Amino acid sequence: xxxxxxxxxxxxxxxxxxxxxxxxxxxxxxxxxxxxxxxxxxxxxxxxxxxxxxxxxxxxxxxxxxxxxxxxxxxxxxxxxxxxxxxxxxxxxxxxxxxxxxxxxxxxxxxxxxxxxxxxxxxxxxxxxxxxxxxxxxxxxxxxxxxxxxxxxxxxxxxxxxxxxxxxxxxxxxxxxxxxxxxxxxxxxxxxxxxxxxxxxxxxxxxxxxxxxxxxxxxxxxxxxxxxxxxxxxxxxxxxxxxxxxxxxxxxxxxxxxxxxxxxxxxxxxxxxxxxxxxxxxxxxxxxxxxxxxxxxxxxxxxxxxxxxxxxxxxxxxxxxxxxxxxxxxxxxxxxxxxxxxxxxxxxxxxxxxxxxxxxxxxxxxxxxxxxxxxxxxxxxxxxxxxxxxxxxxxxxxxxxxxxxxxxxxxxxxxxxxxxxxxxxxxxxxxxxxxxxxxxxxxxxxxxxxxxxxxxxxxxxxxxxxxxxxxxxxxxxxxxxxxxxxxxxxxxxxxxxxxxxxxxxxxxxxxxxxxxxxxxxxxxxxxxxxxxxxxxxxxxxxxxxxxxxxxxxxxxxxxxxxxxxxxxxxxx
Amino acid sequence: xxxxxxxxxxxxxxxxxxxxxxxxxxxxxxxxxxxxxxxxxxxxxxxxxxxxxxxxxxxxxxxxxxxxxxxxxxxxxxxxxxxxxxxxxxxxxxxxxxxxxxxxxxxxxxxxxxxxxxxxxxxxxxxxxxxxxxxxxxxxxxxxxxxxxxxxxxxxxxxxxxxxxxxxxxxxxxxxxxxxxxxxxxxxxxxxxxxxxxxxxxxxxxxxxxxxxxxxxxxxxxxxxxxxxxxxxxxxxxxxxxxxxxxxxxxxxxxxxxxxxxxxxxxxxxxxxxxxxxxxxxxxxxxxxxxxxxxxxxxxxxxxxxxxxxxxxxxxxxxxxxxxxxxxxxxxxxxxxxxxxxxxxxxxxxxxxxxxx
Numbered sequence: 001x002x003x004x005x006x007x008x009x010x011x012x013x014x015x016x017x018x019x020x021x022x023x024x025x026x027x028x029x030x031x032x033x034x035x036x037x038x039x040x041x042x043x044x045x046x047x048x049x050x051x052x053x054x055x056x057x058x059x060x061x062x063x064x065x066x067x068x069x070x071x072x073x074x075x076x077x078x079x080x081x082x083x084x085x086x087x088x089x090x091x092x093x094x095x096x097x098x099x100x101x102x103x104x105x106x107x108x109x110x111x112x113x114x115x116x117x118x119x120x121x122x123x124x125x126x127x128x129x130x131x132x133x134x135x136x137x138x139x140x141x142x143x144x145x146x147x148x149x150x151x152x153x154x155x156x157x158x159x160x161x162x163x164x165x166x167x168x169x170x171x172x173x174x175x176x177x178x179x180x181x182x183x184x185x186x187x188x189x190x191x192x193x194x195x196x197x198x199x200x201x202x203x204x205x206x207x208x209x210x211x212x213x214x215x216x217x218x219x220x221x222x223x224x225x226x227x228x229x230x231x232x233x234x235x236x237x238x239x240x241x242x243x244x245x246x247x248x249x250x251x252x253x254x255x256x257x258x259x260x261x262x263x264x265x266x267x268x269x270x271x272x273x274x275x276x277x278x279x280x281x282x283x284x285x286x287x288x289x290x291x292x293x294x295x296x297x298x299x300x301x302x303x304x305x306x307x308x309x310x311x312x313x314x315x316x317x318x319x320x321x322x323x324x325x326x327x328x329x330x331x332x333x334x335x336x337x338x339x340x341x342x343x344x345x346x347x348x349x350x351x352x353x354x355x356x357x358x359x360x361x362x363x364x365x366x367x368x369x370x371x372x373x374x375x376x377x378x379x380x381x382x383x384x385x386x387x388x389x390x391x392x393x394x395x396x397x398x399x400x401x402x403x404x405x406x407x408x409x410x411x412x413x414x415x416x417x418x419x420x421x422x423x424x425x426x427x428x429x430x431x432x433x434x435x436x437x438x439x440x441x442x443x444x445x446x447x448x449x450x451x452x453x454x455x456x457x458x459x460x461x462x463x464x465x466x467x468x469x470x471x472x473x474x475x476x477x478x479x480x481x482x483x484x485x486x487x488x489x490x491x492x493x494x495x496x497x498x499x500x501x502x503x504x505x506x507x508x509x510x511x512x513x514x515x516x517x518x519x520x521x522x523x524x525x526x527x528x529x530x531x532x533x534x535x536x537x538x539x540x541x542x543x544x545x546x547x548x549x550x551x552x553x554x555x556x557x558x559x560x561x562x563x564x565x566x567x568x569x570x571x572x
Numbered sequence: 573x574x575x576x577x578x579x580x581x582x583x584x585x586x587x588x589x590x591x592x593x594x595x596x597x598x599x600x601x602x603x604x605x606x607x608x609x610x611x612x613x614x615x616x617x618x619x620x621x622x623x624x625x626x627x628x629x630x631x632x633x634x635x636x637x638x639x640x641x642x643x644x645x646x647x648x649x650x651x652x653x654x655x656x657x658x659x660x661x662x663x664x665x666x667x668x669x670x671x672x673x674x675x676x677x678x679x680x681x682x683x684x685x686x687x688x689x690x691x692x693x694x695x696x697x698x699x700x701x702x703x704x705x706x707x708x709x710x711x712x713x714x715x716x717x718x719x720x721x722x723x724x725x726x727x728x729x730x731x732x733x734x735x736x737x738x739x740x741x742x743x744x745x746x747x748x749x750x751x752x753x754x755x756x757x758x759x760x761x762x763x764x765x766x767x768x769x770x771x772x773x774x775x776x777x778x779x780x781x782x783x784x785x786x787x788x789x790x791x792x793x794x795x796x797x798x799x800x801x802x803x804x805x806x807x808x809x810x811x812x813x814x815x816x817x818x819x820x821x822x823x824x825x826x827x828x829x830x831x832x833x834x835x836x837x838x839x840x841x842x843x844x845x846x847x848x849x850x851x852x853x854x855x856x857x858x859x860x861x862x863x864x865x866x867x868x869x870x871x872x873x874x875x876x877x878x879x880x881x882x883x884x885x886x887x888x889x890x891x892x893x894x895x896x897x898x899x900x901x902x903x904x905x906x907x908x909x910x911x912x913x914x915x916x917x918x919x920x921x922x923x924x925x926x927x928x929x
Contacts, residue, residue, distance in 0.1 A: 128824035144752075144772075233813060252679035252703070253687075334844045336824040344845070358669045424688055431688035514685050515644065515671055515692030529674050530650060530816025534841075 015476030027403030033418035052257035072221025075160030083168025108319035109166035112504035114226035115542035119323020124150035175209030218273035223411035353540035363523035375498035382449035408447035412507035432516035452494025456487035489560035496556035500549030625884030626727035627720035636873035643874035651836025659890035694875035745852035766803030775812035775827035
């Protein structure tokens with residue numbers, strides 16, 4: 001690596017100042033609302049107070065906390081097992097089918113959890129669920145309900161786990177890929193069986209990845225709102241996030257202090273998980289990538305190869321294909337019916353649900369506009385920060401970097417409350433505007449943009465930047481002529497993911513969206529409570545968000561590969 | 573408390589003092605009969621000759637409203653936004669942006685938006701009298717006499733309040749899935765809802781959603797005895813969500829019966845071919861929905877025009893015809909019982925009995 005530190009520090013150019021200012025502004029965007037929220041809760045008339053926290057008395061805090069913990073632990077355990085198994089099968093056996101099984105488990109990451117939950121409601125509602133109807137017919141049962149019931153602890157745990165698996169898969173896959181395979185080979189050479197090698201050598205070696213995944217799953221479980229909002233009420237299960245949204249959106253007058261107090265409970269739980277994660281990393285013994293690491297020889301599964309492959313494919317069927325087909329059946333029929341009658345399908349039901357209602361049209365336009373703006377601004381600023389600030393020295397760069405990544409450790413509902421506290425009322429008065437939503441989206445998804453930008457920036461060799469600097473080219477031109485083109489494929493992919501996430505975002509919308517700044521997320525919540533065409537309209541919106549997101553990601557992925565190939569061809 | 577209505581006397585103070593609630597009416601084959609217990613008809617029925625409505629609609633108001641071009645409405649009763657949007661747009665060429673939401677959501681959102689200084693809705697239609705009084709006290713809505721020219725005109729006094737006026741009242745019934753039940757399987761009246769064969773078949777609209785649900789249960793517990801209420805609760809009732817969600821669940825076959833329900837929720841799925849039928853028993857209660865105008869709305873003229881249209885025979889009839897509701901200009905509507913909304917304690921008790929919570 002070139003010794004940047006040996007160079008004389010350059011004078012700050014206007015471009016660097018601009019980027020630095022943008023970084024500081026974004027850091028403040030995240031820190032100020034949090035401080036404002038805590039101030040509103042704990043300070044009244046200039047004096048500390050616990051009145052806000054005491055407003056929780058009478059609330060079923062214990063019950064919602066218990067429900068959230070049970071769901072998070074149960075679904076997290078299931079996701080850890082399934083995700084780790086899928087990752088191990090893909091990285092360590094010959095069941096892998098190239099890029100297909102590399103990416104399939106991540107496809108569910110792209111399905112909005114709201115869409116997945118609604119789809120599974122259509123599939124496994126005890127009376128009218130499509131799967132239940134067919135299962136009863138197959139087994140010849142006269143029962144009116146069952147055998148499946150998605151509105152239960154089991155049902156919620158199952159759907160939670162489906163959308164937790166990608167987090168585990170990504171973390172464990174990366175760890176297995178980087179792991180020194182010689183440890184496992186030595187174990188097998190010593191006569192230890194394959195299964196024992198897995199449990200005695202492989203699993204302990206990837207403990208940091210499992211701990212990291214565990215922390216993410218706790219964050220997911222405590223932050224998740226859309227899945228319990230769809231499936232929880234009929235199961236009689238209420239989570240922390242549901243109660244927080246209930247206090248802000250569905251109670252008169254809104255109970256801001258109580259909601260923020262519950263938000264702090266959520267934050268405390270996630271902080272505990274983070275502390276456990278850090279302790280695990282510091283104190284556990286695990287394998288690191290050695291200087292002579294090499295890829296593991298893949299385990300040959302023999303006759304089990306295709307059954308294992310089918311198991312991997314089964315995950316994506318269950319997580320993505322089945323719920324999307326259920327939503328398609330719902331929206332094409334125009335209303336929820338237990339029977340799938342293709343001759344009754346009418347595409348005009350879909351277009352009517354999406355375009356006939358003026359409020360839904362406005363939500364579509366607002367969401368597309370906000371997704372475009374937030375993703376472009378977010379990925380651009382993240383790219384600039386990745387290239388210019390992270391390589392800078394000084395404490396301010398560390399602070400900016402940490403602040404930008406802070407939202408990743410906070411439940412989104414807590415962040416949304418913070419934005420409501422800081423920007424809705426005076427002096428900003430952004431309540432009910434698309435600006436407050438844009439600012440919230442930037443804050444929520446900056447960590448994701450930063451990860452994509454960091455990954456793209458890692459492809460830009462320091463020597464090229466050095467050469468440009470030595471030649472007297474300013475940092476702005478260096479970024480525009482060297483860094484940005486090389487980072488383009490990675491940034492494009494990052495932009496597409498951001499766009500898809502913002503388009504179907506529900507957490508910020510549930511707290512910050514009103515009739516004035518209606519977006520897809522808030523419109524879906526309205527329709528969940530009962531609106532024209534009911535579940536069919538809801539299904540149409542959920543399906544539209546999913547399809548648009550997948551198409552955008554597919555196009556940009558293809559474009560990115562073509563652009564990358566073009567660069568490689570020009571450089572050879 | 574049962575109150576006999578005298579159309580001549582001012583009922584405002586009486587209605588407000590009695591916490592106005594559901595109107596108990598009797599229907600038979602579409603015509604109206606006085607509810608049991610009411611022995612005297614109204615002294616002076618409203619003249620049915622060319623009623624004008626609650627306010628004066630002149631060309632200046634129409635022109636100002638058309639210049640604004642749009643009016644934003646929040647409503648809680650189901651099924652009325654479609655006819656209002658279509659009818660008002662056809663009459664004046666003004667777009668109605670309607671958002672329907674359950675009553676608790678409407679109250680929370682409307683209040684939060686106004687208190688934040690960014691009201692969205694120019695007018696609201698809600699079935700919650702108590703909320704209108706709060707809203708008036710907070711200055712969120714204004715007395716209609718200040719906003720609507722000529723108010724209250726010849727609008728039936730029974731339906732007139734200081735800051736809101738009833739535009740629609742829907743009789744409660746129940747809906748059933750015609751694939752699962754024949755007409756002979758369902759009860760003919762509310763007394764039949766203790767039949768053990770109905771156990772596990774009933775999807776209950778969340779009684780927390782509206783005080784008029786508890787008023788309905790309370791009224792019939794009074795008429796049929798408390799054992800009717802406990803007998804109903806013993807049928808393994810399943811809270812299916814709001815009224816709209818309950819109807820959709822019944823249409824899909826999750827449950828056989830949706831209780832209670834109304835034409836506003838059943839008409840649209842039935843028109844799409846859903847296997848549903850609505851039964852309105854001979855004696856039932858109704859859900860009155862009233863309109864109120866936001867103070868300082870974004871589209872004041874359009875809001876005034878829409879309110880006047882709703883409170884005139886033309887608009888009232890459009891809503892009534894499309895959703896099987898009662899036309900406020902029919903003289904028969906004056907022979908009503910007015911049971912009050914139960915106290916909060918009684919509401920909680922009823923909800924606890926029904927939901928087992």
